Amino acid sequence: MTAPGADTQHGIRRRNLARVLGAVAADGPVSRAGVAARVGLTRAAVGTLVDALLRAGLLVETGPAATGGRGRPGSELAVSDTGPAGIGAEIGVGNLAVCAVDLRGRIRARAAADVADRGSEPGPVLRRLAGMIAEVTDRIAALDLRPAGLTVAVPGLVARGTTTVVHAPNLGWRNVDPAPVLRALTAVPEPLTVENEANLGALAELRLGGGPDGSGAPPPDFLHVSAEAGIGAAVVVDGQLLRGARGFAGELGHVPVYPGGRPCGCGARGCLEQYAGEAAVLRAAGLDPGRAAAGHPGPRARVELLAHRAAAGNPATLAALRDAGTALGIALAGAVHLLDPEAVLLGGALARLAPWLLPSLERELTARTALAPYAGTAPRIRVAAARCGADGPLLGAAHAALRAVLDDPLGRSWTPAVSRQLSGE
Amino acid sequence: MTAPGADTQHGIRRRNLARVLGAVAADGPVSRAGVAARVGLTRAAVGTLVDALLRAGLLVETGPAATGGRGRPGSELAVSDTGPAGIGAEIGVGNLAVCAVDLRGRIRARAAADVADRGSEPGPVLRRLAGMIAEVTDRIAALDLRPAGLTVAVPGLVARGTTTVVHAPNLGWRNVDPAPVLRALTAVPEPLTVENEANLGALAELRLGGGPDGSGAPPPDFLHVSAEAGIGAAVVVDGQLLRGARGFAGELGHVPVYPGGRPCGCGARGCLEQYAGEAAVLRAAGLDPGRAAAGHPGPRARVELLAHRAAAGNPATLAALRDAGTALGIALAGAVHLLDPEAVLLGGALARLAPWLLPSLERELTARTALAPYAGTAPRIRVAAARCGADGPLLGAAHAALRAVLDDPLGRSWTPAVSRQLSGE
Structure with missing residues (x-):
């Protein structure tokens, strides 16, 4: 051994x-x-x-x-732009998406669908996703590309080293393992991995975040905050994801910001999600979260609703986003003191709403990290919208699926000689 | 290249x-x-x-x-118990210490002194420390041990990759580099490193924390909280220190716990240090921090004063420690959500006061991390006093100084053949 x-x-x-x-x-x-x-x-x-x-x-x-x-x-x-392709899939709250990325990092095929998956059983959602994966792998076969692995992005906690979604509150899933269904219904070879969407969004920033000359690329240490229905974060240290002992690191949404404040679904009080989560912001903006969800299905539609109201100068919406930014600033101040990242990137819905969140967020963060030692000795923490925006988790998933090829180029069946042998050609 | x-x-x-x-x-x-x-x-x-x-x-x-x-x-x-020895030095608030540790991990010589270094100039403190280092290296020469490097623990922020203490508020030091003085006044060979004391306390737990059979050893992911005059923490991930982009990670003392609360010396409001730092606890216990400092010089004397009063059942002291535990629990809840460590270890003064801090700390932490996903799927976070206690930073420094030998065993002058050549024997 x-x-x-x-x-x-x-x-x-x-x-x-x-x-x-x-x-x-x-x-x-x-x-x-x-x-x-x-x-x-x-x-x-x-x-x-x-x-x-x-x-x-x-x-x-x-x-x-x-x-x-x-x-x-x-x-x-x-x-090569032929040969192995990474297959990325995303189970969002209200949407499914699949894409294939070649070794050059380009998207070669893509499929998307809106679904009413909130509170639905995992079975039908996964069967629909398997159909989309088959559609994408069929299309790339015509481009002389072969799937080299599949990574699935989920809006929830995945137990470290497993494919089990321990809890995805906004899907209503608990202890769901998507892998057996996807293995049975698709022909994508191993590795099949399942990963938290904020983590994959951070990987996408790492892989794709820079301009053609590398400008704007994320630094090796950053925090990637992501929000759809809930708020999550990925902690990147020296270019690597920090996963935590159980795989649950980055739960920014339950960092206490007002410890005696609003009760949270998790049982605690004053969690960030109660001040900056989608439902909290809709409510503070004078919108009923339930009716907004019915009238604007899919999280992106509700984010657009908030963005349009804010752009039109609606006072309640502006105040709601300002207060959400303040709460984010308090939670991020704690994260910055603990982790000392070089930058904070706002992904998902936060990227779209950044123009209205950033002023109060930066004011709060600066006031709480303008600590004497930092003054004059180090640049202020950079806060910016993530470049990949809402596409981050899907792109990150496809790139993660290519990881096995990049780590062990000749080790698996994606090389033509081996795959011909395996298929008996 | x-x-x-x-x-x-x-x-x-x-x-x-x-x-x-x-x-x-x-x-x-x-x-x-x-x-x-x-x-x-x-x-x-x-x-x-x-x-x-x-x-x-x-x-x-x-x-x-x-x-x-x-x-x-x-x-x-x-x-071998001869040959290279790591020299560790500690600049505490009120005390200096130096020790030498052999490859077997045993302390072979030690020196300590109480000093009034709060607000004093660095020069005299460093000259005194250099004298103690020379005393220790002289004594180990008689044991056939040679210094293989020196690491200095400081209660402040050290800029990553440098030996500069950017800020040590409780010493009153700003942008002080101890290395040139120590190089000029001692004969300890390179590497000479300077490191935050909470980080070195965590290294000591990693290296020495287990029992003879390894029981009680810290897990690969833990948070080591340390307090003397201020409150700091070390974040350990996969057995490695997380340093942060600038080297300032682990500033738990300035995590906001009551965001609109007491003003802090850093310019913000409601920082943990204002509720669980030494001065705050002394004040809440009805003691004047300035008079307590004069009557009980050295941080350990003031910690002992609090411990004796708590052990005697003094109500104000018990309430002060209970409230400090609650504030620690709020700050640690945020840290646990972000980092998902397996354990939180309380070092320094907190180890001594753990019996009175832990009940409220654990109550608060459990209430805020009993989050649905964790329930029944993962063990609760373990909180315990660090095994090395107040000795952690000094021991960790000596072990850090041996690191270069362990990483490159034949690469340097600590092997007899090379050192004889160098000295012309």
Whole structure:
């Protein structure tokens, strides 16, 4: 038995293949010499690894690079736009979505549907989702892409290391494992993972958040706050998700902001969700959450309703969003003191409502973190809307599904040789 | 130039030497076969690495192991109690301390002094500390131990990747770098590091917190709350300190608990420190913080004063500690929702006062984290006094100073051959 950290020959080759593929995926097109400089291996070693990745169809040569007239033109390498694709699926409160992303990070197929899943049984929802997954995988087959794994985003807590949704209050789900149904009804190979939507939104920001030149990319330490019906957050430390002992980290919605305040469904008082959650904001804006939900099905419709009223200057809506921003600022002040992130990104509904939340949020956060030690020695915490917005969880899911390929490029059935063998061709 | 993660031959050998030394340090005495099983390398490879560590004097053979009558008795390996020693130093509010710890984790020399350092200039404090460091290194020389590095614990914020104390309000220090003075006045070799005392207390729990059989050891994810004059915390995730973007993570003392409440020195209102910090508790117990400080110099004397009054049933003291526990419970509820640790350990003064703080703290924390998803699916969060108590930061500092040896066993001047060469023997 070999310990996971041991430097076996096989483990070293796997890691070096992953480094080479990762370097081309991040910076391609790039020459072999460029890859060697990036990963810290000799050009000879990189050449061997590149050949293996070319044979497996994960890399392609893009023709000679521009050399500025000096030396022999070297061929440049890029990741393939055929071969493995990550399948991402999202179970939202009121909507389902599926997409496929290739190694270059581009969406190649997509399906979406509005559903009335609040309080509905998981079975029908998952069967509908399986149908959408089959539709997307059929479409990418025509593009010479094969599913390399599936990740499902859910608005709830997922027990660490499992696919079980322990609790998704806004779906009314408790201890639901979507994996067996999806395995039975779709042909997507392992790994099949289930993940909290705020975490996947944060992964999307990490993977896609920068501009073409990398500008605007999230820093390695940030907090990604996400809201649909509830409020969740992802804590990213050194570019990695912090999951917590049980997988329940990031429950910002139940951080106490006014400890003796409004009773919360969780049994406590004064939780952030009672001041900045969807129902609380609708109510404070003079709208009945139940009637708003009926008249504006799907969370995005209700967020649009608030945004339009705020843009039109409706005083009750503006006051509701201002107070929600203040409550967010108090909760985030605690999070900033504990975690010292470089930035706070507002995703999901909060991204859309950021123009009206940010002034009071930043005022409160600055007042509570303008602590003497920080003054003059460090930049103030940056608060901004997430770039991926409401698409974050779905994109993050598709990228998470590609992770297994990037971590172990030749290890699985997504390489043509192995998949032909498996299917008896 | 080689990237830090690259698998060069040199890097692999260094990591494997570290794994072998680490395995013996954690579990020794242990046979070569036991080491091989633990680190996942062949017995031949382990034999070569062990020989190098024996030659360097970092491992010793302890004679034949008991074999239960079967096979050839194999010699067992242990880490040496001579050779490199970690030097830990602590700058407390009112006290200085220095100790030396050998590779076996035992304290081999120690010095301590009470000082009136609150608001004093750094120069005299650091010169006094340098004298104590010289005293300790002289004493361990007679034990055939050589300093392998120095770590200094401070009650304040240290900018990440530097030795600069950005702010230590209870010392009155701002932007003080102790390193140049200590380098000039002591002969301790690099690395010289400066670290927040709550972080080092957490490291001590990680390294020493278990019983002889490992029972009571902290889990990989925990929060270590520490209080002397102020309140700080260390966040440990997967056995590693979470430092934050600027190195300021864990500022639990400024988490808002009653957002409209008492004004704090940091400029905000309702920070935890205003309800559970030393001055706040003394005041609530009917004691004048200034007079208590004069009559009971050193933070431990004031903590003892509170403990004695509480043990004697003094109503005002009991009420003050109960209210402090409630405030701690509110702040920790937020931290638990964000971080999902397995345990909260109370260190420093809080460990001593735990009997009177814990009932209200646990009541508040349970009420705020008894959230539906957790009920019945996960154990309740464990809250306990830290095992190292007030000694944690000093012990953690000494162990941190040994880290460089454990990470790169043959890389530095602590091996006899190299140090003899360096000193011209």
